[in-house]
Amino acid sequence: MATSRAKPAVAGTRTLGLALVILCGELRGLLRDRRALFAGVILPVLLYPLMFLLNGKLEQVARSNMAEREVQIACDFTRLEPGLAEELTNRLQALPATEITTLDASFWYANELALHEGRQDAVDAELREARLLLARGPSVLLIGGPHPILPARPLLRMCHSKSDEASGEAQARVESLLTTLREELRDQRLAVALGAQDPGRWLLPSIVDVADPSATKGAALGRLLPVIAILAVLSAGAYAALSSFAGEREAQTLETLLVQPVPARAIVAGKYAAVALLALCAVIGNLASFQVTVSLGWLSLPGLDPAAAADARLDWLRIALALLAVVPATLLICALLVLVSARARTFREGQQLLFPLTMACVIPAGLAGSTDVALDTWTACVPVFGASLALRDAMRGTLAQGPLALCSLAHVGWTLLCMRSMPGTIDAERIFATSSSEEEQTQRQVQSRAALMWGLTGVIATYMLRDWLQSLSPVGGLLITLLLILPALALFCARGVAKRAKERVVQVLGLVRCAPGAVLGALMLAPGLALVMREWIHWQQRLLPMPTRALEQGTGLEFLMELSLPALLALVALAPAIGEELFFRGAVLSGLRRDHRPLKALLVQAALFAAAHASIYRFLPTLAVGLLAGTLRLGSKSLWPAMALHAAYNGWVVSTERFEVLRDPAWAALTLPGLLILWAVWERRPAASAALPVA
Amino acid sequence: MNTSTAPERGSPPTPAIQAKALRKVYKDSERGTVEALRELDLECGYGEIFGLLGPNGAGKSTTLRILATILAPTSGSACVDGIDVGQDPLEVRRRLGYLSASTGLYPRLTARETLEYFGKMHGLQGEALRSRVEDLLRSFAIESYQHGLCGGLSTGQKQRVSIARAVLHEPKVLILDEPTTGLDILSSSAMIDFVESCRGQGRCVLFSTHILSEAERLCDRIGVIHQGRLLAVGTLAELRERTGKHWLEDVFKTLVGA
Numbered sequence: 001m002a003t004s005r006a007k008p009a010v011a012g013t014r015t016l017g018l019a020l021v022i023l024c025g026e027l028r029g030l031l032r033d034r035r036a037l038f039a040g041v042i043l044p045v046l047l048y049p050l051m052f053l054l055n056g057k058l059e060q061v062a063r064s065n066m067a068e069r070e071v072q073i074a075c076d077f078t079r080l081e082p083g084l085a086e087e088l089t090n091r092l093q094a095l096p097a098t099e100i101t102t103l104d105a106s107f108w109y110a111n112e113l114a115l116h117e118g119r120q121d122a123v124d125a126e127l128r129e130a131r132l133l134l135a136r137g138p139s140v141l142l143i144g145g146p147h148p149i150l151p152a153r154p155l156l157r158m159c160h161s162k163s164d165e166a167s168g169e170a171q172a173r174v175e176s177l178l179t180t181l182r183e184e185l186r187d188q189r190l191a192v193a194l195g196a197q198d199p200g201r202w203l204l205p206s207i208v209d210v211a212d213p214s215a216t217k218g219a220a221l222g223r224l225l226p227v228i229a230i231l232a233v234l235s236a237g238a239y240a241a242l243s244s245f246a247g248e249r250e251a252q253t254l255e256t257l258l259v260q261p262v263p264a265r266a267i268v269a270g271k272y273a274a275v276a277l278l279a280l281c282a283v284i285g286n287l288a289s290f291q292v293t294v295s296l297g298w299l300s301l302p303g304l305d306p307a308a309a310a311d312a313r314l315d316w317l318r319i320a321l322a323l324l325a326v327v328p329a330t331l332l333i334c335a336l337l338v339l340v341s342a343r344a345r346t347f348r349e350g351q352q353l354l355f356p357l358t359m360a361c362v363i364p365a366g367l368a369g370s371t372d373v374a375l376d377t378w379t380a381c382v383p384v385f386g387a388s389l390a391l392r393d394a395m396r397g398t399l400a401q402g403p404l405a406l407c408s409l410a411h412v413g414w415t416l417l418c419m420r421s422m423p424g425t426i427d428a429e430r431i432f433a434t435s436s437s438e439e440e441q442t443q444r445q446v447q448s449r450a451a452l453m454w455g456l457t458g459v460i461a462t463y464m465l466r467d468w469l470q471s472l473s474p475v476g477g478l479l480i481t482l483l484l485i486l487p488a489l490a491l492f493c494a495r496g497v498a499k500r501a502k503e504r505v506v507q508v509l510g511l512v513r514c515a516p517g518a519v520l521g522a523l524m525l526a527p528g529l530a531l532v533m534r535e536w537i538h539w540q541q542r543l544l545p546m547p548t549r550a551l552e553q554g555t556g557l558e559f560l561m562e563l564s565l566p567a568l569l570a571l572v573a574l575a576p577a578i579g580e581e582l583f584f585r586g587a588v589l590s591g592l593r594r595d596h597r598p599l600k601a602l603l604v605q606a607a608l609f610a611a612a613h614a615s616i617y618r619f620l621p622t623l624a625v626g627l628l629a630g631t632l633r634l635g636s637k638s639l640w641p642a643m644a645l646h647a648a649y650n651g652w653v654v655s656t657e658r659f660e661v662l663r664d665p666a667w668a669a670l671t672l673p674g675l676l677i678l679w680a681v682w683e684r685r686p687a688a689s690a691a692l693p694v695a
Numbered sequence: 696m697n698t699s700t701a702p703e704r705g706s707p708p709t710p711a712i713q714a715k716a717l718r719k720v721y722k723d724s725e726r727g728t729v730e731a732l733r734e735l736d737l738e739c740g741y742g743e744i745f746g747l748l749g750p751n752g753a754g755k756s757t758t759l760r761i762l763a764t765i766l767a768p769t770s771g772s773a774c775v776d777g778i779d780v781g782q783d784p785l786e787v788r789r790r791l792g793y794l795s796a797s798t799g800l801y802p803r804l805t806a807r808e809t810l811e812y813f814g815k816m817h818g819l820q821g822e823a824l825r826s827r828v829e830d831l832l833r834s835f836a837i838e839s840y841q842h843g844l845c846g847g848l849s850t851g852q853k854q855r856v857s858i859a860r861a862v863l864h865e866p867k868v869l870i871l872d873e874p875t876t877g878l879d880i881l882s883s884s885a886m887i888d889f890v891e892s893c894r895g896q897g898r899c900v901l902f903s904t905h906i907l908s909e910a911e912r913l914c915d916r917i918g919v920i921h922q923g924r925l926l927a928v929g930t931l932a933e934l935r936e937r938t939g940k941h942w943l944e945d946v947f948k949t950l951v952g953a
Contacts, residue, residue: 025804029803255797258765261786262785
C-alpha cells in the first residue's frame with residue numbers, strides 16, 4: 001500500500017521537475033528574445049513616465065505656445081463713446097503679445113443697419129470685406145459704434161477666422177477681456193443700484209474641497225490604472241504565449257518536444273509558467289513604475305488639478321492591494337492567452353486569434369475605470385471586469401477585504417478551470433493529423449479570403465444603400481436591401497466558392513434538407529434568446545448608457561410599429577431571416593469555414609453581421625444572435641434552422657411589443673426542450689455526413 | 696538507464712520495432728473520414744536499417760509518428776524495444792531517438808544548451824549530463840560552435856546538433872522521418888554516414904524517404920507503402936525478384952501500379 005501511494009507522489013515530483021526544465025528552457029528563450037523583453041519589461045516600466053511626461057509636456061507646450069503667440073487686433077472705436085473707447089483701448093494694449101492697429105471700418109458704418117437686421121446681401125458683403133482685411137495681417141477685426149436703432153447703447157462687432165490658430169487665440173483674448181469688463185461694469189452698476197441689498201452676494205457660497213488630495217488623485221488614477229495594467233499583462237503575456245505555443249508549431253520544434261519522455265501536462269505547465277512569469281514581471285514592473293512616477297510628481301492627467309497631482313503621495317498599501325487584485329487576473333489572462341494561442345498554426349494566425357480576446361479584456365477594464373459599477377459579490381466574480389473594479393477601488397482607497405478576497409478566489413478558480421483544458425492544447429492528433437495537400441490548403445485559403453471580402457462588401461453595401469433606399473421609401477428600401485441586395489451578394493459569393501470547390505451553389509448556401517427537429521429546436525430557442533437579450537440590453541444600458549439623443553432618434557424603423565401584424569412579421573421577421581441568413585450564414589460562413597476553424601469562422605461572420613446593423617449599442621446582442629444562428633448552421637449543416645431562429649427571434653421581439661402575454665419570462669422555459677431536441681437530432685446524425693462537406 | 700529486452704538464447708529475437716494491423720483514421724472536415732493507414736504490419740530488428748519508401752501522402756509520417764507515440768493508432772498495436780506504444784508511451788520515448796524532417800532546434804538556445812535541455816528531459820543530471828554532453832560535442836565535432844545560437848548555425852551544423860540531440864540518451868531504436876529532405880549534398884552525405892554507422896552499433900534505424908537512391912544504398916530491407924498499405928517488404932534483391940525489375944524506380948512503379 002505504501003508503495004502504491006508513493007508511486008503517484010514520485011510521478012508527481014518527476015512531472016514537476018520536468019515542468020521546471022521546460023520552464024527554464026522557455027524563459028531562457030524568451031529572455032533572449034528582444035521583442036519579448038520589450039513587451040514584458042521595457043514597455044510596461046517606461047509606459048507611465050513616458051505617458052505622464054509626454055502629456056505634461058504637450059499641455060505645457062500648447063499653453064506656452066498660445067500665450068506667447070503674437071497677435072494683431074485691428075480696432076476702430078472712433079464712433080464709440082470716448083470713455084468706453086479709451087477703456088477698451090487701454091485694456092487691449094495691456095494684453096501680452098498683442099499689437100493694436102487701427103482699422104478703416106467705413107464698410108460697417110455704411111451697412112450697420114442692414115447688418116444688424118441680418119440681410120443676406122449685407123452679410124455676404126461683410127464676409128468678403130472681412131476676409132480681405134484679415135488677409136492683410138490682423139488676426140481679429142474689432143469695430144465699435146452706437147447701436148443703429150438704440151443709439152444710446154454701444155454695439156461691438158468682431159470678425160475672426162476659425163481656420164487660423166492666431167485668429168482663434170486673438171478672439172479668445174478679446175472675449176476674455178470683454179467678459180471681465182462686462183462683469184466689472186455690471187457689478188459697479190449693481191453696487192450703485194442695490195447698495196448693501198445685493199442678493200447675489202448673500203447666495204455666493206464659500207466653496208471648500210474636503211477631499212483628501214490622495215483620494216482625488218486615487219480617483220483619477222483609478223480611471224486609468226485598470227486599462228493600463230491589463231494592457232501590460234496582455235502585451236507581455238500575448239507575445240510570450242504566441243512564442244511558446246504558436247511559434248513552436250511554426251518553427252516545427254513541437255514535434256521534437258512531443259517525442260521526449262515528458263508528459264503533456266508538464267510541457268504545458270512549464271510553458272504556462274513561463275508566460276505567467278513574464279506577464280507578472282510586466283505588471284509588477286508597471287505598478288512599481290507607476291508608484292515611482294507618481295512619487296516623483298510627474299503625474300499629469302486630464303481633469304486632475306496640477307496642485308493635487310503634485311501633492312500627496314500614493315501610499316504603498318494601495319499599490320499592494322492593486323497588486324493583490326491584478327495577480328489572479330494576470331494568471332487568468334495568461335491561461336486564456338495560452339488556450340487561444342495554442343490553437344494557432346502560425347504566429348500570425350495567433351495574433352489574429354488573440355485580437356478578440358484582447359478586446360474582451362480591455363473593454364471591461366476600460367468600463368470598470370469609467371463607470372460607477374460597485375464591486376459586489378456578483379461583479380467580483382466576472383473575469384477581468386471584477387479584477388479591474390478591484391484595481392479601481394484599490395486606487396481610490398475604498399477596496400474592502402471581502403470583495404478583494406472573493407475576486408481573487410474567483411479569478412484563481414477561473415484560472416484552474418482553464419488549466420484543466422491546457423494539456424489538450426498540444427493535442428498531437430489535432431496538430432499533425434491532416435490529410436490535405438498544400439494545394440488544397442491554398443485553395444481553401446483563397447475561398448476563405450474571398451468570403452471575407454464578400455462579407456465586408458455586404459456590410460459596406462448595406463451601410464451605403466440601406467439608409468438611402470429607406471429615405472426614398474421606408475418599406476421598399478428595407479425589402480430591396482433584404483430580399484434583393486443581400487441575396488444577390490450571397491449568390492455571387494456562393495458561386496465563387498462553389499466553383500472552386502466543385503460543389504453546387506445550393507449546397508454552399510446550405511439550402512439542403514435537414515431534420516425537421518432541428519428547425520423545431522431552433523424555433524423554440526427564440527423566446528429564451530429574446531429574454532437573455534432584453535436582460536443584456538438592460539445591463540448594457542447601466543454600463544454604456546445610450547445617449548438621450550440616440551434614444552430620441554430611435555432606430556429609424558419606428559414606422560414599422562404602425563403596420564398590421566402580418567405585414568410587420570413579413571418585414572421584420574421573414575425578410576431578414578431570408579436575406580441576412582442567405583448572406584451571412586449561407587455564403588460568408590460557408591466560405592470562411594473552408595479555411596478557418598469553426599470558432600473563428602463563427603466569430604468573423606457574427607462580427608460582420610453585427611457591424612452591418614451599424615449600432616454600437618446593438619453590436620453585442622446582434623453578435624450573439626449571429627453566433628447562435630451560425631452554430632445552428634454549422635451544427636445542422638443546413639441553413640433552415642438558422643433562418644427559423646432568426647425569423648422566430650425577430651418575430652418574438654416585435655410581438656412582445658403588442659402582446660403583453662408574450663413578455664412573461666416563463667416562455668424562456670421552451671429553451672430547454674429546444675436544446676434537447678437539437679442535441680437529439682445532432683446525436684443521431686451520421687459521423688461523416690456528406691450533406692455539407694465543408695461546414 | 697537502458698532496460699531493453701535482450702533476446703533470450705534459443706528463443707526468437709525480440710524485434711526492435713513491431714507493428715501489427717496498424718490502422719489510422721482521421722476525421723477531416725473537408726473529406727469526412729480518411730483512412731491514412733490500413734492494416735499495416737511491420738517488423739524491424741536490432742542492427743537493421745529499414746527504409747519506408749513511398750510518395751507524399753502515402754502514410755510514411757503517420758506510421759513513424761504512431762511508433763514515436765506522437766499519434767495514437769485507431770486500431771492495431773505497435774511495440775518499440777518491447778514496449779507497447781499505447782500502454783507506456785513515456786517509456787517508449789525514453790528508448791527511441793526521433794528526428795523529423797525539420798531540424799527541430801530552438802533558435803534561441805545554443806548547441807550546448809540544446810543538448811543539456813533535452814538531456815534533462817531524459818533524466819540526466821549533474822556530472823552524468825555534463826560528461827554525456829561533452830562526449831557528444833566531441834564525437835559530432837560540435838565543440839567549435841557549441842556556444843553559438845542554433846538559429847545562427849548553418850544547415851549542416853544544425854543537422855549535427857539534431858543528430859546529437861536524438862542519440863544523447865543512447866537509444867536502441869532510431870526513427871528518422873525524411874532525414875535528408877532539404878539538406879545540401881554534404882549534409883545529406885553526413886546523415887547517410889551516420890545512419891550507416893548505426894548498423895554497427897546494433898541500433899535499429901527505421902527511416903522514411905522518397906529518395907530511391909538513398910533507400911537503395913542504405914537499407915537492409917525496404918517497405919513500399921502506398922495509400923496507407925504496405926505493399927511489399929524485403930531486401931532489394933527480393934523486391935527485384937518479385938517484380939522482375941532491376942532498378943528500384945521500376946520496382947517501385949510496378950508495386951504501386953503507376
